[in-house]
Amino acid sequence: MTTPHDQPKSGNVYISDPESGAEMARLIDQDRLITNGMGGLFPERSNDFSGIHRVLDGACGPGGWALEIAFKHPDIEVVGFDVSQAMIDYANAQARVQGLENASFRVMNLLKPLDFSDNSFDLSNVRFVNFLPAATWPQFVRELARVTRPGGFIRLTESEWWYYSTSPALETLNSMVIKSIQIQGGYSQTGRFTGILPILGNLLRQVGCVNIKLISHVIDFSYGTEAYEGFRRDASVVFKLFQPFIVRMQVASQNELDDLYNQMILEMLRDDFHGLMMPLTAIGEKA
Amino acid sequence: MQEATTWRELLGSIIQDPQERRRLANELGINPVTLTRWVNNESSPRSQSIQRLLNALPQHRKALLDQLLDEFGGLITETEGSLTEDLLNKIPSEFYIRVLRTLATIPHVLRFSSLCDLILQQALEQLDPNRVGIAVTVVRCMPPSANMKIRSLRESVGRGTPPWESNLDQQAILLGAESLAGNAVSLGRLVANQDLMEEQSLSPGYHGQWEESAAAAPIMLEGRVAGCLLVSSSQPNYFQQSRQTLIESYADLIALAFETIEFYDTRQIELGLVPFQDVQKLYLSSFRQRLSETMIQATKNQRPLTIFEAEQIVWQQFEAELLGLPQMKESKQEIPREHVKRSHP
Numbered sequence: 001m002t003t004p005h006d007q008p009k010s011g012n013v014y015i016s017d018p019e020s021g022a023e024m025a026r027l028i029d030q031d032r033l034i035t036n037g038m039g040g041l042f043p044e045r046s047n048d049f050s051g052i053h054r055v056l057d058g059a060c061g062p063g064g065w066a067l068e069i070a071f072k073h074p075d076i077e078v079v080g081f082d083v084s085q086a087m088i089d090y091a092n093a094q095a096r097v098q099g100l101e102n103a104s105f106r107v108m109n110l111l112k113p114l115d116f117s118d119n120s121f122d123l124s125n126v127r128f129v130n131f132l133p134a135a136t137w138p139q140f141v142r143e144l145a146r147v148t149r150p151g152g153f154i155r156l157t158e159s160e161w162w163y164y165s166t167s168p169a170l171e172t173l174n175s176m177v178i179k180s181i182q183i184q185g186g187y188s189q190t191g192r193f194t195g196i197l198p199i200l201g202n203l204l205r206q207v208g209c210v211n212i213k214l215i216s217h218v219i220d221f222s223y224g225t226e227a228y229e230g231f232r233r234d235a236s237v238v239f240k241l242f243q244p245f246i247v248r249m250q251v252a253s254q255n256e257l258d259d260l261y262n263q264m265i266l267e268m269l270r271d272d273f274h275g276l277m278m279p280l281t282a283i284g285e286k287a
Numbered sequence: 288m289q290e291a292t293t294w295r296e297l298l299g300s301i302i303q304d305p306q307e308r309r310r311l312a313n314e315l316g317i318n319p320v321t322l323t324r325w326v327n328n329e330s331s332p333r334s335q336s337i338q339r340l341l342n343a344l345p346q347h348r349k350a351l352l353d354q355l356l357d358e359f360g361g362l363i364t365e366t367e368g369s370l371t372e373d374l375l376n377k378i379p380s381e382f383y384i385r386v387l388r389t390l391a392t393i394p395h396v397l398r399f400s401s402l403c404d405l406i407l408q409q410a411l412e413q414l415d416p417n418r419v420g421i422a423v424t425v426v427r428c429m430p431p432s433a434n435m436k437i438r439s440l441r442e443s444v445g446r447g448t449p450p451w452e453s454n455l456d457q458q459a460i461l462l463g464a465e466s467l468a469g470n471a472v473s474l475g476r477l478v479a480n481q482d483l484m485e486e487q488s489l490s491p492g493y494h495g496q497w498e499e500s501a502a503a504a505p506i507m508l509e510g511r512v513a514g515c516l517l518v519s520s521s522q523p524n525y526f527q528q529s530r531q532t533l534i535e536s537y538a539d540l541i542a543l544a545f546e547t548i549e550f551y552d553t554r555q556i557e558l559g560l561v562p563f564q565d566v567q568k569l570y571l572s573s574f575r576q577r578l579s580e581t582m583i584q585a586t587k588n589q590r591p592l593t594i595f596e597a598e599q600i601v602w603q604q605f606e607a608e609l610l611g612l613p614q615m616k617e618s619k620q621e622i623p624r625e626h627v628k629r630s631h632p
Contacts, residue, residue: 021389
């Protein structure tokens with residue numbers, strides 16, 4: 001989630017500062033919310049990890065998904081990597097204080113050759129990197145395939161960015177983020193959608209995966225649901241932290257964003273607020 | 288007693304005493320059955336549990352360590368043991384760096400919520416690595432009343448591990464003099480109640496859902512107090528000295544989330560008694576509606592408020608209403624027992 005865009009001309013290529021503790025705290029909360037909302041760590045196999053001994057989590061951020069696997073499955077070795085030194089320091093410290101000797105984390109860039117041997121993982125997982133430039137996807141999925149053993153799984157999870165809701169301000173802010181991603185070179189053709197969801201399956205097919213499945217999940221964060229407060233809080237943080245990115249892409253002025261942000265806060269407080277997040281997982285077996 | 292030749296035999300003799308077995312299980316954050324499995328050589332402890340076992344039995348430490356070394360060989364050493372002990376009792380340095388870096392770069396409007404969130408998540412992992420169930424909540428002083436006295440505290444950001452929900456923010460209530468948190472803030476030092484079920488306990492605090500023991504450490508700066516860090520456990524006797532020290536360290540760190548003006552002279556702390564949680568919940572059911580109205584009105588008046596400023600105003604309204612309720616003018620002795628014993632929702 002904290003992988004940078006690899007576009008030399010664009011200067012600062014992060015959507016938000018990956019070294020920021022606020023972003024880290026947000027990602028930890030978000031990870032928990034989404035994993036719970038999707039029905040667990042590996043819902044596509046009913047959370048069955050049998051036959052899986054070594055797991056890779058790419059662009060792992062503060063390591064929530066990987067640490068959870070390490071805690072629940074002491075016999076599985078979990079390796080996470082992220083481009084952010086701060087995220088990796090945090091994830092390693094978490095593994096230590098929890099006594100999780102089967103989890104380790106390294107600094108590595110998803111957009112460059114990975115420092116792992118061929119065929120060395122049973123499951124390679126990447127989630128929520130839909131802000132990456134379109135041109136980079138085939139290359140990093142190829143790398144995931146290289147390090148996954150034949151018969152192992154490659155798992156990609158993405159969502160549209162990322163709220164469907166009854167809040168007009170939230171919808172407008174979403175569209176501004178997508179537009180900004182489009183300007184940075186994302187898959188979006190129109191600036192209305194990120195454009196990544198329709199091609200996830202094909203990305204797996206191109207690297208020789210078989211038995212590819214597309215599985216959608218629905219997380220309801222309408223007012224009154226268990227997920228509501230977490231998502232409301234996430235929105236209040238993410239749409240503050242991402243403002244500099246939107247301004248930098250010249251999609252909106254700071255004044256416009258301030259007004260929209262306040263409006264979004266109010267609209268999400270309403271009793272008749274409704275919202276859905278719909279992540280899509282594409283999973284395939286390496287032939 | 289015949290001298291034990293393995294650590295498993297030694298442990299077996301120790302846990303013949305049911306009370307000691309229960310105490311050890313609590314100290315290690317594990318099910319008592321796990322101890323029996325170790326004794327019967329059906330399973331082996333992780334290195335973290337080994338350290339906790341050594342810490343929990345200081346009188347047997349040397350014998351246990353020697354025998355553990357016999358079984359596990361190079362997997363543990365005395366030096367590693369000390370390092371691990373440090374790790375359990377101290378906040379990792381990486382984390383201090385992270386918090387300070389965040390403080391240096393965070394947008395002002397997110398300072399309190401994001402710093403608290405970051406710190407509470409870390410506290411949760413370190414205080415409950417085995418996930419036996421704890422809740423950690425930042426409790427902050429309500430702003431002073433007209434006579435400059437702090438009359439109540441309010442729960443603010445909260446996080447938990449099962450059986451508690453992961454996010455406790457929506458369950459926030461006011462706390463007063465009757466609570467463990469109120470006691471910690473008034474005294475300006477950590478207070479703990481190791482058994483909230485114990486009716487004769489001299490410690491304050493009352494038994495909330497799932498709550499068996501609790502500790503609260505004041506959040507302070509230059510001798511002034513802003514609130515406290517309240518930690519509740521689903522296990523009795525969970526807050527041994529090492530965990531109390533850790534809670535104090537986290538409370539010190541959380542002080543960074545507060546503005547300087549939010550720290551009050553302890554002479555200003557004159558907490559009242561606040562109503563039952565059930566009574567509060569009735570009032571607080573209109574919280575969001577009031578919050579929304581407050582923000583809309585402020586915008587209409589050309590003086591828009593952040594959500595945090597609006598929340599503070601609404602909490603102050605509730606405080607005035609709740610402290611004004613007739614039953615709250617009674618003395619503490621007249622408050623029903625189940626109310627006096629409650630320390631957390």
